[in-house]
Amino acid sequence: MKIGLYDVDGHNWPNLCLMKLSAHHKNRGDSVEMWSPEGSYDVVYKSRVFTDTYSKDTMVVPNAAHVICGGTGYGPGPNLPDAVEHTRPDYSLYPQFQGIAYGFLTRGCPRDCGFCIVSGKEGRRSRQVADLSEFWDGQREIKLLDPNLLACPDHEQLILQLADSRAWVDFTQGLDIRLITPDNAALLNRVRTKMIHFAWDDPNVDLTPYFRRFFELTHIHDFRRLRVYVLTNFGSTHEQDLYRVDTLRAMGFDPYIMIYDRPSAPLVTRQLQRWVNNKRVFRTVPTFADYVPNKRGGVAHA
Numbered sequence: 001m002k003i004g005l006y007d008v009d010g011h012n013w014p015n016l017c018l019m020k021l022s023a024h025h026k027n028r029g030d031s032v033e034m035w036s037p038e039g040s041y042d043v044v045y046k047s048r049v050f051t052d053t054y055s056k057d058t059m060v061v062p063n064a065a066h067v068i069c070g071g072t073g074y075g076p077g078p079n080l081p082d083a084v085e086h087t088r089p090d091y092s093l094y095p096q097f098q099g100i101a102y103g104f105l106t107r108g109c110p111r112d113c114g115f116c117i118v119s120g121k122e123g124r125r126s127r128q129v130a131d132l133s134e135f136w137d138g139q140r141e142i143k144l145l146d147p148n149l150l151a152c153p154d155h156e157q158l159i160l161q162l163a164d165s166r167a168w169v170d171f172t173q174g175l176d177i178r179l180i181t182p183d184n185a186a187l188l189n190r191v192r193t194k195m196i197h198f199a200w201d202d203p204n205v206d207l208t209p210y211f212r213r214f215f216e217l218t219h220i221h222d223f224r225r226l227r228v229y230v231l232t233n234f235g236s237t238h239e240q241d242l243y244r245v246d247t248l249r250a251m252g253f254d255p256y257i258m259i260y261d262r263p264s265a266p267l268v269t270r271q272l273q274r275w276v277n278n279k280r281v282f283r284t285v286p287t288f289a290d291y292v293p294n295k296r297g298g299v300a301h302a
Contacts (some may be wrong), residue, residue, distance in 0.1 A: 001026070001042040004035035004064060005093070008048035008073065009055045014097050016145070017047045017071060019089035020080060027088065034093070039063060048073030072117060088133055101142045101167070103135030105158045109148040111176075113201060115234050115260050118147040126151035132161040141168045143196065150179035156187055163190040174199040174229055177210040185217035193220055200248065200255075201231040205239035211251050222255045232269050232278075234260040240290055241269065245276055253278070 003025045005018045022032045035044050044064035048057055057074075061067045070077055089096060110125045112119040126148045127240040130233065136142055142165065149171070162169050174197040180244050188196070200207050211228075220226065228248050232241045241257075250256040257273040259265045275291040276282050285291045 001030045002040065003030050003032045004039060004041040004044040004061075005214065006035040006044060006046045006059065006061065008046055008057045008059070008071075009050055011094065011096070014091075014102060015047050015049070015071075016089060016102050018045065018079065019091065019093050019102075020084050021045055021047075022090035022093050023087045024084045027087070031248040032090075035061065037063065042066065043068060043072070047071045049126040064088065067137045072121065076121065080279050083165050086130065086134060088137065091139075099140050101136040101139040102145060103130065103142075104133075104145050104151050105130055105132065106144055106146045106152040106155070108151075110151055111213065113149065115201070115231065116147075126153075126155075128154045128158065131178060132158070136165060136167065139167060141170065143170045143299060145173055146171075148176050148179075150176045150184060150263050159184060159187040159191065162245055163187065163192075166192060168192050170195040171197055173197065177214060180189055180210065180214050181228070182217055185214065189219055195223055195227060196226050197229060198253070199229040199231070199232075200244050201229070203236040203244060208247060208251065211248070211253060211276050215252065223249075223252050224251075226252070227254045227256050229258050231258050232272065233262070233265040238266075238272070241272060241289050245272070245288075251264060 003021075005022060007018060009013045009015065025032050031298075035038070035041070041064040043066045044061050046057065046059075046061070046067060046069045048055060048069070050073045055073055089102065091101075103232065105128060106126050107129045108123040109116070109118045110124050110126065112124055132142075144162070149158065152158065169191050171193075172195075177198045215221065230241065230244050230248070245255045245257070255276055257276045259269060259273055262270070271291070272288060275285065275288055281291070
């Protein structure tokens with residue numbers, strides 16, 4: 001069969017689903033390529049991670065006998081068959097990201113946050129779904145996509161697998177700061193950490209004691225490796241957003257603004273995002289009060 005793959009979200013981040021489908025079909029002897037309007041296909045897979053707010057599917061595929069759409073961007077749907085899910089990804093599909101392994105060791109999350117689809121899609125229990133060897137084959141860097149690794153009962157042995165790999169590890173989706181313990185902090189100290197992401201999503205929950213405890217338990221004190229997602233425009237005020245940003249920076253963490261439903265976000269929230277997420281500006285302009293974006297997108301001081 002001739003298989004076409006279409007990444008609806010673009011190519012700024014590799015689509016793990018398409019990489020697994022590519023490997024699966026190649027193992028069966030099928031011909032696989034990224035979809036082209038000039039081609040002719042038996043099956044075209046369209047995969048979409050993000051919703052209409054961030055990624056619109058406007059492409060019509062007229063040159064395939066069958067078109068299969070999947071991914072969280074299309075809403076709830078069936079998971080990949082086990083034979084595909086547990087196939088080593090075809091990293092050749094995204095040559096610009098060669099040398100990086102992507103995958104999940106665990107799925108599910110007990111938090112059931114209102115802004116997040118994970119608990120509804122993957123269940124309210126974090127569970128192991130793979131060993132590292134399933135998607136890592138010696139690459140120098142690992143981008144871990146787990147939604148809540150530390151909530152998994154087997155997380156310590158999984159962290160050991162990451163440590164033993166000697167690869168640089170980016171915990172991309174956020175470790176749960178409330179689940180840091182002396183034991184798992186000691187294991188994290190053994191990992192070659194490129195980046196640890198945490199999250200402070202609820203402004204009504206004071207996480208400062210947990211962040212301070214992390215500093216006491218770990219030797220990872222470089223703020224450039226300690227990023228914290230700060231959710232805004234989801235029931236928080238500007239004052240609450242700014243408090244989290246300022247508090248995290250004062251404790252030695254690097255905040256990163258995430259806007260829920262960006263089109264509806266107020267101007268001050270979008271300005272806050274530009275200030276915080278442009279790290280060159282954030283590290284030179286000490287306070288948000290000093291930051292005033294001008295009409296050309298530059299920075300002026302009030």
